[in-house]
Structure formats: structure tokens, C-alpha cells
Amino acid sequence: MNTEIRPCFAVDIDNVLGKAEPEVQRLYQDITQTPWPLGRYGSAGGLDSSEYDRALIEEIFTRFHEESIPQLPLYPGANYALQVIHRTCRIIIVTARRPYSRPQTLEWLMAHGLPFDALYHTEDKTEIPESITVAIDDHPEHLQSYQAVGARVFVMDQPWNRQGVDPNVIRVSGWDALLQWWHFRHIGKWLNRFHETPAPDYLWKYPPISA
Numbered sequence: 001m002n003t004e005i006r007p008c009f010a011v012d013i014d015n016v017l018g019k020a021e022p023e024v025q026r027l028y029q030d031i032t033q034t035p036w037p038l039g040r041y042g043s044a045g046g047l048d049s050s051e052y053d054r055a056l057i058e059e060i061f062t063r064f065h066e067e068s069i070p071q072l073p074l075y076p077g078a079n080y081a082l083q084v085i086h087r088t089c090r091i092i093i094v095t096a097r098r099p100y101s102r103p104q105t106l107e108w109l110m111a112h113g114l115p116f117d118a119l120y121h122t123e124d125k126t127e128i129p130e131s132i133t134v135a136i137d138d139h140p141e142h143l144q145s146y147q148a149v150g151a152r153v154f155v156m157d158q159p160w161n162r163q164g165v166d167p168n169v170i171r172v173s174g175w176d177a178l179l180q181w182w183h184f185r186h187i188g189k190w191l192n193r194f195h196e197t198p199a200p201d202y203l204w205k206y207p208p209i210s211a
Contacts, residue, residue, distance in 0.1 A: 008130050008131055008132050008133050009132075009133065010134070011091060011092070011094065011116075012095060012136060012156075014043065014138075015044070015158055016075070016136055017075060018075065018108070019073045023064065023072060024060060025042060028042065028056075028060055031059055031060065032056070041158075043138065044139040045141070047060060070107065070108060072108065074112045074114075076174060077174060077175035077176040079114055081175040089133070090130075092119070092128075092130055092132075093109065093118070093119045093120070096121070096122065099121040102119070105119065124145070125137070134152045136154040136156060137154075137155065138158045138161055143155055143169055147169070152170070153169045153170070154171075
């Protein structure tokens with residue numbers, strides 16, 4: 001078996017691996033000295049689509065990328081889940097963070113001991129030199145992009161993605177929930193059948209093997 005070619009799992013960072021939304025809200029309050037508006041979220045385009053002054057939005061984004069990344073907490077179970085998935089998949093981290101945050105991002109990933117094979121900074125998450133088989137994200141637009149290339153897609157449940165997401169996307173409440181799905185489907189054993197990366201539509205066409 002060719003162990004060098006494995007299915008590719010694309011993983012987002014903010015609000016998927018790390019808790020970013022509380023920090024965005026904290027920065028807003030620190031800058032404006034006013035409480036964060038109830039019912040509003042800054043993530044997944046929330047700030048970009050808001051009526052806030054562009055200078056304020058830019059200051060929040062700049063401070064987030066320059067100051068906040070090292071202190072973001074990791075979601076529970078993320079490390080173990082990626083360790084399990086990495087046995088059968090290449091893990092690529094695909095983030096819309098600004099490229100100048102790459103050093104801090106790499107340090108954060110390594111500080112938490114997260115396994116990964118590549119890191120990409122891009123707004124167009126499918127425009128990378130990888131054949132993506134599985135993906136997880138929280139942004140509805142990125143979820144649609146992954147679906148468009150035929151990947152099996154998970155959405156990390158967040159308040160801002162509870163509407164307008166295709167029902168074929170698998171919603172998970174956290175990394176433990178994703179791992180339960182992974183084990184239930186016996187995905188790890190199933191992927192070991194293949195000697196090269198299968199096309200995503202072929203991979204998900206057939207039922208899982210038995211335990």
C-alpha cells in the first residue's frame with residue numbers, strides 16, 4: 001500500500017479549532033468602551049457585513065491578528081480528534097486569517113501539539129494545491145465551496161451558521177461529536193482500503209465497512 005498518498009481533511013482554525021468569537025467581542029468592547037450588541041456575532045463575516053465604521057472593523061481585525069492569536073483557547077477534544085484522523089488522512093489547516101499572522105498561527109498550532117501537514121492562508125479555501133476529501137468549517141460560504149468540489153463537509157455548530165446551511169452538511173457540536181461520527185462510520189478503517197486518494201464522490205457513495 002502506498003502510505004504517502006492519503007485522503008485530505010481540510011480544517012479551519014477560528015471557531016473550529018480555537019475560540020475566536022469571545023476575543024473579537026472583547027476587542028470591540030476594549031476599543032469602543034461599549035458593550036457588545038446582543039444578538040450580533042463578529043465571526044463568519046459578521047463584522048464585514050455590519051454597519052460599523054470600516055476603520056473600527058479594521059482596528060479589530062488588526063489587533064486580533066497581531067495580539068490575540070497566541071491566547072486563543074483550544075476547543076475541547078480537538079487535539080485528540082486530529083490525532084485520530086491523522087492516522088488515515090493528511091490534515092491541512094486552511095484559514096482566512098491574514099498571511100502576516102502565519103508565524104503566530106504556526107506557533108499556536110505547535111504549542112497545542114496539533115498534527116497537520118500543511119497550512120494555507122486564503123479566502124478561497126478550495127483554490128489550493130490539494131484534493132480535498134473531507135472538510136470542517138463554520139462559515140456558510142466556505143462550506144458551500146467545499147461542497148462544490150465534492151468534499152464531505154462538517155459544520156462546527158455556531159449561532160451564525162444555524163440557518164442557510166445545506167442539510168447534507170453534517171452538523172457537529174464539537175470535536176467529540178465529530179469523532180463519534182468518525183468511529184460510527186468506521187471511516188479510518190474504510191480509508192485504509194484505498195491505495196491512492198479516491199475521488200470524494202466515490203468515497204462517499206458507498207456505505208461504511210463493518211467494525
